[in-house]
Amino acid sequence: MAAPLEGGALRPHKELVKTVQLEGQVLLKIIQHCSEALPQLVTGQLLGLDVGQQLEVTDCFAFPAAVAEDDVEAESAGANYQLEMMRCLREVNVDNNTVGWYQSANMGTFQTLELIETFINYHENIKKCICIIYDPQRSSRGNLALKAIRLKESFIELSKEQKLTLKGFREANLSWRDIFVELPVKVRNSNLVQALVADLMPAPTATQADVDRLNMSVAPFLERNIQSLVESVDDIVQEQQKVTMYHKSVARQQQAYAAWLQKRRQENTQRLQDNLEPLPEEDPTLFKPIPEPSMLDNYLVTNQIATYCDQINFAASEAIQKLFMMEGMQKAGL
């Protein structure tokens, strides 16, 4: 099914990834790698297959901790590492398809420019790629903070055309919400592994995770979140100021241009009187058009704010639930 897009090019309607299925061992590997590497943030590669609308991740491996990125040698070493690893894994029949990457995030913030750039890089070669974000600090409170995201199709096209300005976004009818799409994640295990899991953990009695989850102290987590929220608001104010500056400088440029044009016209009438060639009224070199600032940063920060707000809401509602439970128990005389 082909759908004509702007520009007249016919592009086949690709099946978009709608769900992600993880193997149990991928989940555990990601958890182990990310939590052991704290406080450093780490990344790794995801391997698997895409089956229609579902992306199956069957294996993963970790990347060595990033060295200074300006070093060309380090970059080629990283690429070498990847190639070697893929080659070795192919020898043992592991799916050799890259389907994305995973990274650990701090307090759930992953909306950075690098992420988008990485996505776009991946997108050149692999159409369906996802990124798994794991938050090891939030997981220590008893909930598994893992989510899979991908960029929205329309956003990718827009960025390819380099039209990341306000006008571009308005035209494409995108808002800041439309940059990332979160995908539902499922965990799947082969039968053998299910037998193993059943054997390892026979009866679910109250475990340490339960104790963590029922922990009453929510203040530090909230404090950190609010701090980051305040920083994000500062960022967004900065972005707004940039836009203001842009508008002001455009206005100033217009004024200067109008003044210069008038002067030119006066000169020209003078020269006509003197029977000389009139000078051109345009001078492109003097008034270069000022580039409009990209709205991308603005939108990314807005996304971050939304994430923080969600986290805060969730933690606060959990805290309220726990408090009310305590009250109930207290009333019952426990």
Added chain:
Amino acid sequence: MAATVLLPCGSNVSVKVHPVVLLSICDAYTRRKENQDRVIGTLLGVVVDNVIEVKNCYVVPHNESSEQVMVDVNHHKTMFDLHQKVAPHESIVGWFATGSDLYNSDALIQDFYSKESLHPVHMVVDTTLKDDKFSVQAYTSRTLALGDKVLATEFVEIPCDTIIGDIERVGAELMLTGFNDPSPENKKETANKSFSDEAETLAASMGRLADLVARASEYVDSVASGKVGGDPAIGRYLADTLALVPHLAKSDFERLFNEGVQDAMMVTYLSDLLRAHVALAERLGTAALPIM
């Protein structure tokens, strides 16, 4: 002189395995080549005192027939180098094999691995599910020598345990709760539940805690009524635990409770306010217009 494998302090070594390793081994077993019966590979980990902690593993292709066994050493070395870049503190602690018994060629492979590490551990993961049980056994080897001639290598079993770190417990619990769904289709590879609703898991936690408390109180009741002989250690432990419950005066508790609730509500209010503000700015377009 025959090379004897020195065991640290006699045979007090024990092995602790992370579930990641076991899952990887199962996965590798599922993916093995058609003519192979079993899969072997290297174990990576750390050694702390007398406990060998196995944290990671990778498969090494090998070929074995009744006469000889060939292990792809290159692959093994390359993978080890790659893994060293990511986790430099992990070292080779041994090797694993799937299957239910020890093979003759194991001695040779054990020999090869003893060149890599001081006291390699051989782990046998029973993927054939003999006796309807998934067993993981660990062995360490001892050479039997008569004077100068090395006669045989003996594998001595050592205790092997699976540990689940705190963080992994969350993930592992998730996999288990999915599995507890009644799924009679054993032939099909069933997909587990997706990450369930967060609020639900809080209720589940409370349920489990309530279960625990009920069991403890049942035990105490039966001891009090003389049905079961009481164990003083358990009794003391229970008394200590109960003493930890803070005994607050009613006014104190109300104050704490109100403060907590107010904090949480205020924070929720602030975050909702911010969200509304951002949404409004977007609608009115003021986020991108100059602030006149």
